[in-house]
Amino acid sequence: MGSGLLVFPRELMEQVVQNLPAESIHNLRLASKGLSIATTGPHFYSLIRRQTINLTPKSLDSLEALIKYDAFNHKVRHVRIMAETFAVASLEHILATGKTSPPEMVLENWLGGDSVVQLRWPLVQLGEEELRKRADDLSWMKAHLETHEELLTSEEGEQEVVNRLVAIFQQLKDLSLDTIELDARFVSGPRSYSRPVAREMVDLDRQLLWARASQLYRLTLTALARSQVAVPNLQILSHAAGCSIPSYDITAGIPGLLANNAGVALAGIKQLAFSFSNRMDHGWERLERVYGPDAGKRERRRQRLQWAEIWDDVYWSDLHGVASEPGSDSGQNTDDSDWDSDDSEYDARIAADKNSEIRGRYSDIAVQAICRDNFPGFAQLLQQMRNLESLDVHMYQTLVYESNEGRPMYHYYYKVFNNVIDQGLRFQHLKHVALSGLWLRPDSLVAFMQGHPQVTSLELQNVGIPMYVSGQTSWGVALAELAQDAVAQRSALASVFCSYLGSEPQVGGAISPNSHNFLRVGEPIRDEWLHRGWVSRWQKGVFLSGRRVLRDEFTLEDAFGQGRSSRRGGLVDVPDSRSWGMVEAQWEDRYGKNYH
Structure with a gap:
């Protein structure tokens, strides 16, 4: 009787088989020769791969x-x-x-x-x-x-x-x-x-999904650590546009991973694709579910302490957990039991004053959004992955811009990648690096690449410079130095792909202030650039927002274009109308990685 399935179109049979329990599939294989053939072989196995x-x-x-x-x-x-x-x-x-x-x-x-x-x-x-x-x-x-x-x-x-x-x-x-x-x-x-x-989807449901994703991250990595199983490819929300793991949650989870001897399993990871974000407000009532029982209770104590300081008008840079060095905090102890008792009125006041227009998201002047524990966790996680061959990192910008003293605070997240440099991490097998949506000091990128001469491919998309950090260089200088080092030191770098490099990540092909122009002097416009929506025309010239530079072009004086060029006089022509489908695609592709 089961052989009657064979008269169905293959697509329909696949749907039936995929929704059967394993025992039923096993029994189908015994029902007839035809069904045995249909439930074995490369095509069937591709369905359960x-x-x-x-x-x-x-x-x-x-x-x-x-x-x-x-x-x-x-x-x-x-x-x-x-x-x-x-x-x-x-x-x-x-x-x-x-x-x-x-x-x-x-x-x-x-x-x-x-x-x-x-x-x-x-x-x-x-x-x-x-x-x-x-x-x-x-x-x-x-x-x-x-x-x-x-x-x-x-x-x-x-x-x-x-x-x-x-x-x-x-x-x-x-x-x-x-x-x-x-x-x-x-x-x-x-x-x-x-x-x-x-x-x-309304904001409440989005907040719940982000909290559930962080809980899933904690439970899965805990299980992987305990299993001591080396899985070569780990993808953390790298395809989930619109949902990422907040950098603070990564830091909060490190002690638990180390307690479970995570280094054994994580050392087996060769390809890592990771989408992280600024800090998210998961909701007062969900702290234990997101961070785990111990870390969740500690987080509740910390937030009560921080809000007490806010209401006492402590200057933002002196607030508990914000100061760059632990010793420069105000001296109050996060684990003090005085902050562990339940006070519904006090907690309700915190919820009312969270300083965010959008549920689940923090203002960029909120103490929780800029405290130092937002920044070191990702580097601490990478420290356990010493055999990485491919590193693909995306950042999703979630902070609601409020500004403090006339400047945005979200640029502080450049410290996430800078911690990788500061900790001196080296990955001897690393071949491919892709960074998208990050805040990044160009000189830090140069330092990272100099420490990894075996890297063959570098991709930078929508990467922003933290404008209020002193002692920086420009993208033009940094990219030229990368190319010159590759030639002089005979490193393995063979390809550099860049798009939308400026003072801050941008939305849907928009060009930020101080964006890098990759068009070389006198260079004709290529159809591919038009199709990708990279070309815009201004009264003072043409602007190219992205390109791939190969090894044999590294010796060109303007290999990476004209650098930061003026767009004064106004826009006279947007990307060719034929490219709008691609512009929409770029917007959607980057939605969960670097938008704000």
Whole structure:
């Protein structure tokens, strides 16, 4: 009877098979010769090569069942672990207004790739049938919410998750597992999902998703550390546009990782793709779930202490945790039990004064956004990954700009990468470096590359210079020095790709003040640049915002163009209209990496 499946189109059969439990697939193989052939071979195994799970008991059960069978377990190469949040508040908002954002569209760009974009306006008025469907989806979510979060709302549940992940990693250790990926999405109905950047999502749901993603990061890396399994490829929200791991959360998690001897597992990582962000406000009531019980309690004490100082008008640079050196704090102890007692009125006042216009996001003058623990964690994590061959780092700008004393404070995040330099980290096997959306001192980049002469490929996209840090050089000088060093020292550097380098990361192809012009003197415009939306024309000349420079061009005097050039006189021509699909693609691609 099972052989009747063979009359279905292959695409339909694939959908059926992928949604069957492992035991049923195993039994299908025994039902007939035709089904045995259909559930073996390269094509079938490609369907189970990448397994996606969330942290529900049912999802963990499914993967555990699959890897019990020798016919399947050695084909699992990639495990994607998904942070999920039910978009209850967003659906309630849609039903209350009767409107939603325009649907996402897939656009084909001139370079042959597809891009997913979503317009902000105009809002779409939903009909009665669609509203009924949304109401049914909301009822389903409310009915399944408790089960979906069963293991993530208690310390005991978290321990079960970690223990089960440890067992899964260890079972796959000697087989073929080569990638662990963390991702994030909204659940908007039965088998219905939305990306973190979906415009119809309200701020409450976004805050919940970011908190869940950080919890997932902590639990997964804890499990990886305990398992002592070396997985060569680790991807942390590198494909989740609109959701990242806050740099503060990385720092908060380091003691727990070290306590679990994480160095053994992390030393096996060869390719790291990591998307981090400025600090996020996860909500007073979720601190233990995000940071873990001990770190969460300590964080609650620290914030109470910080707000006491704020209300006492302590100058911002002297606030607890902000001063650059621990010894220069005001002297109050974060772990003092005086800050450990519950005071609902005091805590409510903190929540009311958090100084952010957008739920979940901090103002850039908030003490929590600029305290020193935002900066060292990423370098401390990299310190455990001494065998890296590829480093791909993206930064997502989340701070709400308020300004303090006439200057933005978010540029302080240049310290995240600077800590890698200050700690003298060296990765002897590193070949590829890609940095996007970071704040970065050009001289620090030069120092990093000089310490890694074996790197063959460097990519810089939307990288900003912290303008209020003294003693800096320009992008033009730094890039020229990189090229000259590569030739003189005979380093391995063969390619440098740059786009949108300026005084701050920009949105959707916009050009920031002091942006670097990569156009060489007298150079004709290439079609590829037009298609990528890199060319803009000004009354005083043409501006090229990106290019790739190869090794044989390093000796050219203007290999990286004219440098910081004037755009006075106003814009006379935006990128060629044929490139707008690509401009939208660039905007969407960078949305979760460096926007503010």
